[in-house]
Amino acid sequence: MRTSENAVRSLPDIANEAKPHAAGALEWVGMGEIEVPVSIGTADGRTVQSGARVTAYVNLARPDVRGIHMSRLYLHVDKSLSNEPLTPCSLRRLLKEFLDSHADLSDRAMIRVAFDHLVRRPALVSENSGWKAYPIVLTGLLERGQFSLELACEVVYSSTCPCSAALARQLIQERFGEDFARGRPLDYDQVVSWLGSEQGICATPHSQRSSAEVRVKLAPGFELPVVELIDRVEHALKTPVQTAVKRVDEQAFARLNGENLMFCEDAARRVQQALAADERLVDFWVRASHYESLHPHNAVAIATKGVAGGYGGGMDSFAPLRR
Missing domain, CATH: 3.10.270.10 (Urate Oxidase;)
Known part of the structure; x- marks a missing residue:
């Protein structure tokens, strides 16, 4: 005799019923x-x-x-x-x-x-x-x-x-010294253009x-x-x-x-x-x-x-x- 699909079955609960192998x-x-x-x-x-x-x-x-x-x-x-x-x-x-x-x-x-x-x-x-x-x-x-x-x-x-920034600033200062000789008058427009160039800002942090x-x-x-x-x-x-x-x-x-x-x-x-x-x-x-x-x-x-x-x-x- 087949059990009705709607019948309530008792399902095993091993976790609750069985004892652990090692307590x-x-x-x-x-x-x-x-x-x-x-x-x-x-x-x-x-x-x-x-x-x-x-x-x-x-x-x-x-x-x-x-x-x-x-x-x-x-x-x-x-x-x-x-x-x-x-x-x-x-x-x-x-x-x-x-x-x-x-x-x-x-x-x-x-x-x-x-x-x-x-x-x-x-x-x-x-x-x-x-x-x-x-x-x-x-x-x-x-x-x-x-x-x-x-x-x-x-x-x-x-x-x-900060260390890299300081080292980059030093290189820029040195490049400025190379491109603008000490004692010579500075041209404002030339310096501004230099500051905006890759030639002038030769290092970045x-x-x-x-x-x-x-x-x-x-x-x-x-x-x-x-x-x-x-x-x-x-x-x-x-x-x-x-x-x-x-x-x-x-x-x-x-x-x-x-x-x-x-x-x-x-x-x-x-x-x-x-x-x-x-x-x-x-x-x-x-x-x-x-x-x-x-x-x-x-x-x-x-x-x-x-x-x-x-x-x-x-x-x-x-x-x-x-x-």
Whole structure:
């Protein structure tokens, strides 16, 4: 006799019924790279949606249980992140749902949400604008009723080497001495023409695309300062890469680079000072990486707020933003 297609069957639950081959508690168990849409509220009341990849974990505190209920984690992630904007409250609530659904197995929960946040940026001079994508990572942890939240972002900027600039200026001075003999009267128009020529400006400093990776631990009671954090970093560095660029914008960018010569140490300190006074940040970690055009390796500087028990130099400080 065939079983009706509509009849309810009892399906085996091996993870719940079978004992582990080797007993032991596990630090984290869950799902990685869950694909889901997320949205962030903006200051003007709009929301910006992005595609995210989510890691959802709980610990497995009971050594005698073979596995957790992974489908529950997925369904909680899908329901929460697909239907409401990301906020500290929504992430804390989601982590509590993880633990409530694993009440007999787990007492810690973690979520990591990685996505690119699109921001429309104006050109430096012209009336144009364009979209810029900033990698964002939110990491929430709920442990013994205590919720902590970390926000990470990456800002790409241009850096012009101060040493290279000084060496280029010296060569220009020497060329000027060769082309305009000492003691002879200078012709203004001739000098102006010389300054605008490749013959006169015979050397230029090297510049390169650079990256500031920033991780901050957020204090409770604030909304997610995603764009505010990005703006603070960009304003400190002064040379963020541009989107829509006409010649007037490119010239303005060249001026900004000339007025903001910096080693990676300078860049890290600029961001460090910009973040130090923000009351929303319990702690922070900054890595400035200059992808040198002079040689095939990078110049790197790392700075922290230096809070005891925070980001003060442990190996975790070297975890990349993109992972």
